[in-house]
Amino acid sequence: MSSETAFISALRRLATDPAARGLADDAAVLxxxxxxxxxxxxxxxxxVHFLADDPPGDVAWKLLAVNLSDLAAKGARPLGALMGYSLRGDAGWDRAFLAGLEEALAAFSLPLLGGDTVSVPATAPRALGLTAIGTSAGRVPSRSGAKAGQTLWVSGTIGDAGAGLRILRDGQPGAEALVRRYRRPSPRLSAGGRLAPLVGAMMDVSDGLLIDAGRMADASGVAILIDLARMPLSSELVEYGGSGRAARLVAATAGDDYELLFSAPFAAAQEIFALAKELGLSLLPIGRVEDGSGLSLRDGEDLVPRPESLGWEHR
Amino acid sequence: MSSETAFISALRRLATDPAARGLADDAAVLxxxxxxxxxxxxxxxxxVHFLADDPPGDVAWKLLAVNLSDLAAKGARPLGALMGYSLRGDAGWDRAFLAGLEEALAAFSLPLLGGDTVSVPATAPRALGLTAIGTSAGRVPSRSGAKAGQTLWVSGTIGDAGAGLRILRDGQPGAEALVRRYRRPSPRLSAGGRLAPLVGAMMDVSDGLLIDAGRMADASGVAILIDLARMPLSSELVEYGGSGRAARLVAATAGDDYELLFSAPFAAAQEIFALAKELGLSLLPIGRVEDGSGLSLRDGEDLVPRPESLGWEHR
Structure with missing residues (x-):
């Protein structure tokens, strides 16, 4: 067990309040x-989560978006945020960050409520924290609500951000839209709020579709089967890396999608499709929940062995 | 204007929601x-806030205590906390931190609700963040509620933690009780909750009595006069540094007291003294609120010039 895994296990033993949901969900619910x-x-x-030469305004956007994606996955409406910011003595970077922060706060209608600013040496990596607070008038779905017989769904398209990261990191040619998906994820707040009453389990996809689906299976005590052939890919991603099985496995194990992964009973399918049409956001079935445990894959009719790495293990 | 001051000013322009209280109070109130x-x-x-060789368990205690002190200053009852933790690959430090965290969570009856753990290089300074959430059924006092004619009060004793820091940093001899005040501050939660309905303004003393009193004067649009002779000093502090004017100025400009500073009408004095007796916590008048602006000092009958530094400017 890595020291990080050991640390998080030890924290879980301290987080005994039911509101903490065992530190195993996207958010606490009080x-x-x-x-x-x-x-x-x-x-x-x-x-880890952004590149040193990413535009500072995009870093601000991502800081808000990754937290709002957790609220979206619980169907919550954002009330506000508190930020922990480390100054490193680079006023130009800070100014550009603030401009992006202002843009993102406005785009998400999110009030900035407070926080703290500290100075750290210029050699320390930038580490920024955000607490997002939301509210829900109804049911708050967890990762553990998937039941055998339900269908597994995902919003949007998968793998774009992972391709964007490779384009930036390795200097590969590729569409700007993929880079934008990496730098400016879209938290699915409207969809999350509307889906919350309909779903079994719901979570966001942040570390990779397969690893996150495996977490849902573990939390729910069920088996999850994903059909790679049904995984939605953007036209930019297909142009960048093709749509063969290898490309689909890369997309399914890349992180930073910030899409919603949820299970729902068959009876909810028509309502979900209607919601997709209303919101202009793809919501598609990609698999099913079964009795048993763990994650298994197929590609159309073929069974596919699980890849060695399912996504980001620690971050 | 330093880049830090400029950054915070820019943040204030973004924090327009009334709940943010202009980022000028101890906490946001929603x-x-x-x-x-x-x-x-x-x-x-x-x-900045702790020494590299402070015991990790004391760092955990301080992380909770400084945040709970902000809730205490608003008379709020803590509901829970979310922590942002940076792992630096030192499992022994992390284990000792967790032991202190467990102790502090129990001591403050504070549920740990969530948070995030990230890995940073071993060369980065440790930077830990905590969000504390509390609730208040009644009035939530601000820093801006001081009115001319009110008395200025402070809880506990002032200057102990500053002496504790000097003892640790400079290797001076001094009482362990002073070091403990630096490493394990006591958030005044019970007193804060009981005082909230009685006070004009209330805040915690974190950066130094004088600088924080000056902030209360500025926020309230009043003048504040503090009598150094009435400032409560612990017997350990008097033994360590004496009780002369110079020692009192050192105590009044040191930080890390985490005591409550509040103004109250004369009519509340009997109730405040009775509360002090009930809680076993000193609550003493140290000055008064007047028409005008800014902070002025006296020492008994003598007017005392303001020292050049009133406390910690940026942290």
Whole structure:
């Protein structure tokens, strides 16, 4: 067990309040006098979640988006955010970050409520934290609500951000739209809010479709079967890397999608398709939930062995 | 204007929601269906808020205590916390931190609700963030509620933690009780909750009594006069540094007290003294609020010039 895994296991033993959901969900859910508060805190770190030469405004966007994606996965409406910011003595970077922060706050109608600013040495990697607070008037789906017989669905397209990262990191040629998906993810807030009453389990896809689906299977105590052939790919991604099985496995194990992964009973399918049409956002079935445990893959009629790495293990 | 001051000013322009209180109070206050949520996010950074060789368990305690002190200053009852933790590959440090975290969570009856853990290089300074969420059924005092004619009060004793820091940093001899005040501050949660309905303005003393009193004067649009002779000093501090004017100025400009500073009308004095007796916590008048602006000092009958530095300017 890595020291990081050991640390998180030890934290779980301390987080005994039911509101913490065992630190195994996208967010904490606190019952408070008739309403439900949904709380999440995610950090973005240079070299892990963003590249040192990413535009600072995009880093601000991502800091907000990754946290709002957690709220979206719980169907919560954002109320505000608190930010922890480390100054490294680069006023130009900070100014550009602030411009992006202003743009993102406006785009998401998110009030900035507070936070803290500290100075760190210029040699330290940038590490920024955000706490997002949301509220839900209804049910707050967890990762553990998937039941045998339900269909597995995903929003949007998968693998774009992973391709964007490779384009940036390795200097490969590729569409700007893929880079944009890496730098400016879109939290699916409207879809999450509308889906929450319909789904079994719901979570966001941040570390890779396969690893996150495996987490849903584990949390729910079920088996999940994904059909790679049904995984939605953007036209830009197909142009960049093709649509063969190898390309699909790369897309399914790349991170940073920030799409919604959810299970739902068959009876909800028509409503989900209608919602997709209304929101102009693809919502497609990609697999099913079965009795048993773990994740298995197929590609159309073929069974596909699980790749060695299913996604990002630690971040 | 330093780049840090410029950055914070720019953030204030973005934090236009009334709940943010202009980023000028100890915490944000969000009205939510009949209750008030009180939210704060403070970071502690190695070399700024704690020393590299402070025991890791004490760092965990301080991370919780400084945030709970903000809730105390708003009279809020803590509901829970989310932590942002940076792993630096030192499993022994992390284990000792977790032991202290467990102790502090239990001591403050604080549920750990969530957070994030990231890995950073071993050369980066440790920077830990915590978001504390509290609730208040009644009025949430601000820094801006001081009115001419009110008395200025402070809880506990002032200057102990500053002496503790000097003892540790400079290797001076001094009482362990002073070091403990630096490493394990006591958030005044019970006192804060009971005082909230009685006070004009209330805030915690984190950067130094004088600089924080000056902030209260500025926020309230009043003058504040502090009598150094009435400033409460612990017997350990008097033994360490004496009780002369110079020692009092050192105590009044040192940080890390995490005591409550508040103004209250004369009519509340008996109730405040009774509360002090009930809680076993000193609550003493140290000055008064007047028409005008800024901070002025006296020492008994003598007017005392303001020292050049009133406390910590940026952290």
């Amino acid at each position: 019952e408070l006098g008739g309403t439900r508060l949904v709380l999440t805190h995610d950090m973005v770190v240079e070299g | 009205e939510l269906g009949g209750t008030r949520l009180v939210l704060t996010h403070d970071m502690v950074v190695e070399g």
